[in-house]
Amino acid sequence: MAQALLKATDIQKSFAGVQALKNVSLEIMPGEIHCLAGENGCGKSTLIKIISGVYQRDGGTLEFDGKTMDKFTPIDAITNGIQVIYQDFSVFPNLTVMENLAFNTELAAKRRIVSKKRMRQIAEEAVAKINFQVDLDALVGTLSVAEKQMVAISRALMFNAKLIIMDEPTTALTKKEVQALFDIILKLKEQGIAILFVSHKLDEVFEISERFTIFRSGELVVTGSTKDLDDKKFTFYMTGREFNDKTFVAENLTEQPILETRNLTLDGHFQDISLKLYGGEILGITGLLDSGRTELALSLFGIRPATGGAILRNGQEISIKTPQDAMKQKIGLVPEDRLSEGLFLPQSIADNIIIAEIEQLKTPMGIFDRKKRQEEVDHWVKEMALATPDANNASSTLSGGNQQRIVLAKWLACHPEVLILSGPTVGVDIGSKHDIHAILQQLARKTGMGIIIISDDLPEVLENCSRVLILKDGRIVHEAPTQEIDEKTIVSYMM
Amino acid sequence: MQKSIKKIFGRTEFYVFALLVVLSVLIQFRSGGQFYTANNLVDIASALIVPGIFAVGTFMVIVSGGFDVSFPALASLSVYATTKFMLNIDYSGGILLPLLMVIAIGALLGAFNGFFVGYLNLNAMIVTLGASSVFKGIMQGALNSKQLAVIPEGMRAFGTSALFTATNSQSGLTSRMPMAFLVFVAVVILAWFLLNRTYFGRGIYALGGNPASAKAAGFNVKRTKFIMFILVGMISAVAGFIRVCMMQQCHPTNMLGMEMNIIAGVVLGGAAITGGAGTLLGCILGTLLIVMVENSMILLGVPTTWKSVFVGALIVIGTGVSALQVLRANRSASRARTMTKEGAK
Known part of the structure; x- marks a missing residue:
């Protein structure tokens, strides 16, 4: 040697x-x-x-x-x-x-x-x-x-x-x-x-x-x-742990789609996106970086409102122009860049968890209910198994995986019926990645939530989604159940 | 060829220059041909000298990623101490000795800023805010400052000596181009050489862009900041000195408060407030624009009391436009990238 x-x-x-x-x-x-x-x-x-x-x-x-x-x-x-x-x-x-x-x-x-x-x-x-x-x-x-x-x-x-x-x-x-x-x-x-x-x-x-x-x-x-x-x-x-990864199989799908888009368009980013999301399923959307996948998520959440087409919620046409509109419709977004869009890093873990549901945490007099806040915080720290000695520590003290869990907790605290996640495990360590996947699968199965995962991590999409849509240059080029498609085929559609 | 044309159009300097031209034509038109007269142009050039020299120093600090708000106080203290000392010893010689003395004091005070900003790594804005107060205090307390109505003969002679005299052929009004204009030109040339042709100057740009990388690349970040503040102190002291010579009296407080317009001119000329970007040409053009607006409102028939409104509006609109310009450039750059990516497919 x-x-x-x-x-x-x-x-x-x-x-x-x-x-x-x-x-x-x-x-x-x-x-x-x-x-x-x-x-x-x-x-x-x-x-x-x-x-x-x-x-x-x-x-x-x-x-x-x-x-x-x-x-x-x-x-x-x-x-x-x-x-x-x-x-x-x-x-x-x-x-x-x-x-x-x-x-x-x-x-x-x-x-x-x-x-x-x-x-x-x-x-x-x-x-x-x-x-x-x-x-x-x-x-x-x-x-x-x-x-x-x-x-x-x-x-x-x-x-x-x-x-x-x-x-x-x-x-x-x-x-x-x-x-x-x-x-x-x-x-x-x-x-x-x-x-x-x-x-x-x-x-x-x-x-x-x-x-x-x-x-x-x-x-x-x-x-x-x-x-x-x-x-x-x-x-x-x-x-140091063994994981038994199960490919997600949707159960108890709702009969009607809980979210539907018809010819949704954002000029310069995506055109004619028609998709249906049923309660209880996890829908994967994948595509290259400039395929419009990120913008689609932002449009569904009202950050960059669509310029054409319609969004339907439980069969009713709705208008989503701002994130507040989306939240009223019980739609949540875990954004791609959690550091700049999803979290207030210098603020405490507790405040980050309750920020989206802050309206619900007031007494009838309109005063902030500290006790209710603490209950919520304790509940989510336990539920998400956040690795922190004190929820009053700054969010920046946590690792990437734990930060992503805060973002998730924040949205789950609002009881969304539609949850959109853009690159949910980017920069997250492997252990947390598996935990996050398990949480998402459980949510879809148990609560009947409709989940959209937007990701270019193909193993992630194949493992966790029941259906996948492939975007290229702003259009849907293919749609398939994940059991009937493999990575190679997806890549060939993406390129 | 096309590329270089595009480059010119994409630059803030071009827009500031265009604005200067438009404004001057407007004034020319409104004032019945009074702008493009020999004496008015000489007046503007003469009014540019002091703000122009200040701007060069300010520009360096902004490029390095900081802000200097102490230069008017620094200049006032340096020049007041020099003038008073020269009067006390009944100095009757030439300009050289007082000039050297004022530069030495400026360097010393600059070193004060540089020590805290460079070696102790404190925020430049905070340090210079404090320094400004300290300098003012020393001037008013220790030197017991009051207006000096007479200045030494050498300084007076320098302030009144003219390169040439311009006459307005219509009105017969004359304006003298001060000798001090040469000092301004010399400062600009020296600063240009320093910033663009020496590794000390490139180091200022480098640390304004990314201080950690500058250190990693082998620049001595601390020393660069320290020396830069000494230089800025020297440059500012010279500006203050020239102002006193030209006004032929030494007023301890009338330079104070100039910092905002000077910084605004530099930023208007395209220097990034985040540091690392900007050219000396832009810095001078931006300062010229502010000077021109300040001096020419009267020719437009706008009462001088409204001057600050116009200068303020110019700053907001001007910096707003250049910010938009940067945004658009970034966007088209990213678009170009996507296109080449698609082309590669």
Whole structure:
């Protein structure tokens, strides 16, 4: 066996007495694509920061490229060939691609006077390495997320990187962009560069990595070859729990659709959407990022009112122009971007839960009923199994999965009859994902609620929905019961 | 070619310039041909000197992602201390010594701001609000400021010396173009070079765009802010000095309150209030627009008491339009992306 490029042994790190890493080890071979997985708070980020010199480890040894690394700074890490591409890419949106690429090199050379010629040369060399076609004079802020990522990768490659660490690089990318990224990763591998790919999406782990390491609560759970890994094992390693996922089968459907649209149109986003939602079923809507799926959800909830067509509720035509209209019709929306649209992060968990039903929490005199509020809050914290010691803590103290549960609780507290969820488990860890799915299935089965899941996570749609609609360029291109369709077929309709 | 034309049309500077042209034609028309006269143009240029120099300093701070509201107080204190000291020692020499002294005091006071904003990483707006009060207090308390009706001869001579004199052929009115205009030009050129051709200047843009990335890229963020505030202090002190020379008296409080219009002009010229974006050209055009409105209302037949209403309206509409412009540019950029994506299919 060749010598490992990175060899971290028995690494320990504590913050204020809490052990974030308990004797974890990680080995990466030269030119290897290694995946590091684990749920939020498992210590992945802490280890990355130790490897890149941001944190100092409390114990253990770290060897890179045959050298022992002790007490080193981020700059030392870079000069040794370790590069990290963070989720925000650390780019300057207000400056040109050329400047973004050239700054590091020029500053490292302690230059004082700007030379556009030299900067262009540096930038051209950088993008040539991964064959990245881009206007060097464009402002980085006008580029797409994928292009920004390419800028960050090109920049990382300029320092003779031997190991590139990518922190959840696919979070904001479309399927096609992910594919393009994987092509580049494979190209880097050919050049002998090792990649540490941090992700908790299992399909990606299977597709790209040769070996994997999984952490849980600061401990190493397993490390091995991806070949020996499957769905079930992956989930078990990540969460320490076994899940029996059941494909959802709708029971007790209502005879009449509880929500129906006829030729619903939002100019520039979707046209002629006619769909029926029955009580007790979960309807899946899928499509590419720009297929109009997100806007459809917003229109049904009155945030971006439809410009044409009709919405019917229990057979009656209704008008939804504002979210208040939708709420009166007992329609709830769990939006795609829960951080900006669904939650008041700095506010307490309790206040976030009761915000949508606040009208119901007053005494006949119109005064806020504190006792009733507390009852509601206690009820939902228990119902949703929110992992918090105190519901008065800020919502930002919770993990993504728990935050999503607050958003759900908020809507369930209003007793909606139609619940629309846009990307319900984006950025949510695997354990919470399963819990959320179970909650949704139970809601449809037990309360007869009509649920719409809008998602491009196809396994999620296939597992939880009884029917699926596929959107492309703003139109429904196909509709099928989920038992009669598979992922491949759906993708072929989407593209 | 087409691309560069589009680039020009997409920029705030173009709209500010167009607004300047439209406004000047309107004034020309309404005032019976009084705008485009040699003496009026020289008057406007002369009125631009002090706000223009202030604007350059303010522009730097805004690009770095902060706000400086202390520059009028800083300038007042620097120039008052200098003038009083020169009068006390019966200084009768040239302009150089007082100029050096005022710049030195400006640098010192700027370093005060820079220390708190740069090294202690405090919010620039809060620090400069406090600093403004401190500077005023020192001037009024420690220096016991009152109006100085006489200023040293060297300063007076500089303030009254003219590059050339313009005469209105109709009315026979004359206006002198002050020598100080050259100082304004020099400050602009120096600032342009600093901001666009040195890594110190690019660092100001970088940290206005994303401070964390700036640090990661290897910029010394703390030192950059510190030095920038020293420079801004020096620039502001020069502006205050020129104002005193041109007015030929030193009034301790009459610069105070200028900060709002200066900041408005800079923002009007396209500098992003969130930092990181804007050009010096836009900054000067925006300031010129404010100066022109302030000076030319009288030519339009609008009573001077209404001046502030017009300036205020201009700021709201002007910044509103440029905000819309940015919004539209973003939208068309995202549309272009979707189109190329579809084209790729």
